[in-house]
Amino acid sequence: MTIAIFGAGVMGETLLSGLLRSGISADDVVITERRPERVAELEARYAVRTLDNLQAASAGDVLVLVVKPQDMVALLEEIAPAVAPGNLVVSLAAGVPTDAIAAALPEGTPVVRVMPNTPALVDQGMAALSRGAHVSDEQMEQAMALLRSCGKAVEVPEGYQNAVTAISGSGPAYVFYVVEAMIEAGVVLGLPRATATELTVQTLYGAATMIRETGTHPTVLREQVTSPGGTTAAALRTLDDHKVRAAFVSAIEAAAHRSRELAGG
Numbered sequence: 001m002t003i004a005i006f007g008a009g010v011m012g013e014t015l016l017s018g019l020l021r022s023g024i025s026a027d028d029v030v031i032t033e034r035r036p037e038r039v040a041e042l043e044a045r046y047a048v049r050t051l052d053n054l055q056a057a058s059a060g061d062v063l064v065l066v067v068k069p070q071d072m073v074a075l076l077e078e079i080a081p082a083v084a085p086g087n088l089v090v091s092l093a094a095g096v097p098t099d100a101i102a103a104a105l106p107e108g109t110p111v112v113r114v115m116p117n118t119p120a121l122v123d124q125g126m127a128a129l130s131r132g133a134h135v136s137d138e139q140m141e142q143a144m145a146l147l148r149s150c151g152k153a154v155e156v157p158e159g160y161q162n163a164v165t166a167i168s169g170s171g172p173a174y175v176f177y178v179v180e181a182m183i184e185a186g187v188v189l190g191l192p193r194a195t196a197t198e199l200t201v202q203t204l205y206g207a208a209t210m211i212r213e214t215g216t217h218p219t220v221l222r223e224q225v226t227s228p229g230g231t232t233a234a235a236l237r238t239l240d241d242h243k244v245r246a247a248f249v250s251a252i253e254a255a256a257h258r259s260r261e262l263a264g265g
């Protein structure tokens with residue numbers, strides 16, 4: 001089985017590297033890219049074949065679309081003549097519904113929509129998959145296995161995808177943003193940047209591990225840190241004064257809204 005990845009930017013390369021780490025041979029993957037310097041970089045890094053879009057659509061059994069939503073219409077127009085019965089199309093583009101993709105391809109083409117995230121680069125990805133019309137259980141399992149090569153994969157109804165995009169798709173960026181702020185705060189307080197970074201990163205890793213491994217509700221975990229009249233209570237009070245919790249809810253609503261807008265191309 002040949003996997004063709006269309007668009008090997010940040011997310012396409014992340015998936016490619018995960019597939020190769022999981023044991024899939026570079027001979028069973030082809031990629032496409034627009035810029036020659038990017039092609040050269042990827043060929044050197046992964047010893048993978050690069051084809052043009054039409055050739056890749058003919059060569060691939062599973063066609064994985066990883067271009068930006070704005071580039072999707074042009075890509076679908078280009079590959080449609082080469083899409084054959086038996087091909088499974090897997091799209092990783094934010095916002096673009098399965099029926100919009102299927103409408104641009106031969107009648108009956110099965111399309112799975114995925115929202116992955118970048119921690120897939122370290123095999124800790126979170127991918128949510130939704131099946132469009134014509135996707136068999138076997139094809140869905142094939143798509144799930146593809147994403148499980150670099151983390152966790154769950155099936156969700158397609159109606160959840162904009163919310164999923166706002167939570168786990170964009171989510172790593174919110175976490176990195178908080179990490180940046182904590183490091184800056186450490187520097188403001190006089191810590192060397194390297195020390196502030198080490199303390200922050202291990203704290204994040206430890207807290208994430210506690211949530212996952214204890215199964216304890218985050219409110220309880222937060223309360224355990226918050227001594228009466230202590231330092232944490234003083235910090236949390238200030239976060240509440242600045243409406244940080246409400247800001248997170250608004251930000252995540254904005255991401256879901258933008259995901260809906262991207263469906264328009």
Ligand SMILES: NC(=O)C1=CN([C@@H]2O[C@H](COP(=O)(O)OP(=O)(O)OC[C@H]3O[C@@H](n4cnc5c(N)ncnc54)[C@H](OP(=O)(O)O)[C@@H]3O)[C@@H](O)[C@H]2O)C=CC1
Pocket residue numbers: 006007008009010011012032033034035038053066067068069071074075092093094095115116117118169170
């Ligand atoms: N980054 C992330 O965290 C996540 C991204 N996604 C989705 O993944 C998709 C890609 O995002 P991301 O990797 O960040 O974006 P990038 O811009 O890094 O990657 C897209 C790549 O596709 C190339 N490309 C565009 N059009 C074509 C074409 N017709 N043929 C071949 N290659 C093409 C682009 O080339 P060029 O540079 O020349 O434009 C670029 O290298 C998006 O749809 C996004 O919604 C989903 C979840 C998370």
Ligand SMILES: O=C(O)[C@@H]1CCC=N1
Pocket residue numbers: 094165169170
């Ligand atoms: O920012 C974006 O549009 C993409 C989708 C989710 C994460 N990155």
